[in-house]
Amino acid sequence: MSFVPKTEADFLKHPLFLKWIKSPNEELDRYWTVWCEKHPDKKEMLLAAKELSKSIKWKNQYSISSVDYDRILDDLILFNAKWDHQKKIKRINDDRSLVQVKWWLTAAASVLLIGVLVFNFFHWGQPSKDQRSEITWVSKSASKGVKKKIGLPDGSEVTLNSASILRYPSNFNENRIVQLEGQAFFEVVKNPELPFTVESGKLKTTVLGTSFDVSAYPEDLGFHVAVVTGRVKVATENGMSAIIDPTEATYFDVREMSLTKGAYDYNHLIGWKDRILKFQETPYNNVFDRLSRWYNVDFEFINGTGYDGKYSGEFKNETLENVLKGMEYSLNFNYKIEDGKVIINNK
Template identity: 45%
Template sequence: MPMEFDPESELDFLKNPLFVKWVKQPTQHTDRYWENWSRKYPEKINVMLNAKELAKRLKPQEENKIDKAKFEAGLDRLLEKNNNELETPSPTFAYKRKESRHFWTWGNSVAASILLIGMLFMAYNWINRSTGTIPTTKNVAIISRTVSKGVKKTFMLPDSSMVTLNSGSTISYPKDFAENRQIKLVGQAFFDVKNDSDHPFSIKSGDLVTTVLGTSFDVKAYEGQSNFHVAVVTGKVKVATQDGIETEIVPTEATYYDAESGAISKGKYDYEELLGWKEKILKFDDASYREVFRILSNWYDVDFELDSEFTLKGNYTGRFEDQMLENVLKGMEYSTDIQFELKGKKVMVSKKSTLPNQ
């Protein structure tokens, strides 16, 4: 988010998707950015406050269904209304701010009314073109692929790219995907993307948008979880957050994103720990038991129930390759003080009992 943003009018603010995003869904990062920006440009605070009020009236992108004909019809109705009210005094509303006071008059100014609608309309169009979200294409069907818990599946996309979905994951993409290579992912998937410089390949997963031309990489963004990652095997990808923070990663590098704090970092990764699932490898490196049970639950389609009198302590490290759930649980029992009991699709977790010496 460059500090060189130097707007001349409210429209410049509304054309900035980061400003609109801040007004609609502020975060600690964006609050701090716009606070610093205000200190740098104190003479433009009034313009910013005006734009903020206008931005609050913007509808979410998915609700923006207005087309050119409807927009022009709305202008005609507005002009007619203002012509009928030219002889009627207009109310004046005070708009209060710190250190200054300005007055806005609405109703008897056709130009002001047209400017407001025009600014909103232009902002809608600009945001639709500029944000990292996947736009909805009119009359284009959306195809969804879902893999249930306990199952993994590999298939080919319409552009000949390959995708492997991990358990409990879903992807969706437009029917004209070969020309519009945009995917929405919930869960985890490995992509081997066919190179096509004319049609960039992008994936929206939670707050992250990953853009590539041709490469292979893993994306993890399960619903209800705050820790996401993008790990590159070949090529290069760009990862961007909704707050406008971007980073590029190359082979052996991964981007880690915390959805709760908005923090993003980059570093090396352990292949088996992040991508071993494709080869049926489970690897835990000092992982919390909560994370271990969550992964096992998704991998084997079971639920873990903890004994109310038992408190899990410490973390777990272990590796299993192509093993049944029973073998995994036995392996964990051998190296911990935990006892498991498998009942159908439930795993009862309790403290390992100690038998007296005989």
């Protein structure tokens, strides 16, 4: 909520605003509603930016590619940022009518610029070869409680686990580098000339063609890379590296900055793909973190309720309530589920 724009152009630079305009959903609606409550003086500016973004319908009308669309949109944002009238109008925005004038001037200027940009695009022909080769980055995410399958430009496939984000270039002409925050299972198409690299926090995983799992949630204290087929090289920021083969995994300790290698249990590390939730001597705080991501809930512990030790258990396609019932017996607690929150108290 620290975003404090100075002009409508600032909204057009905000990824959550653009995502809200392109693909509105309940979560984003709630985000911007709360933002307006915290910044009531910026509500008119947000509405103006929203109307401005809606006027950019020429992408579909003229069948402009995503790369060219982004390039023109960047020019539009730059134009708005430099629009001198914004500063003058801002000084007198207490006058309601002048606020409306501010909106119309911005919108009119932007529509005028759109016309010029589109005219130039078609009048002078396609962009130069250097412009056409410009790479843009694509971002895909899976929210809590959701798993998503993604196809990459080279035909490789990625399955994203809950609360994870994957970023990758719009084409793999020069390299195959992707960035992961969270957990994903990769099935990589083999290409000896272009190794496939996953950057995840402090780890870098490089392969030619293989299938493997990477888990690197920012809040976790331990990351892993587990190989199913092929061979993988894992390297850390501080210079450690390991080669891992099928049935092997590397484990990275964030606090110790240490990298170890060993065997792994498939259901424990990769079973999530098949809706198998397995805990194997897992500290209880990690158990609740994982349940929070898996079922899209928050946990509230009454009167400082906390649990030491570790938990083991396996569940296949089970409801949250069935999982909690299994834990309730061993931990001796009471729980209730209300409005997306699990409230836990000792018996």
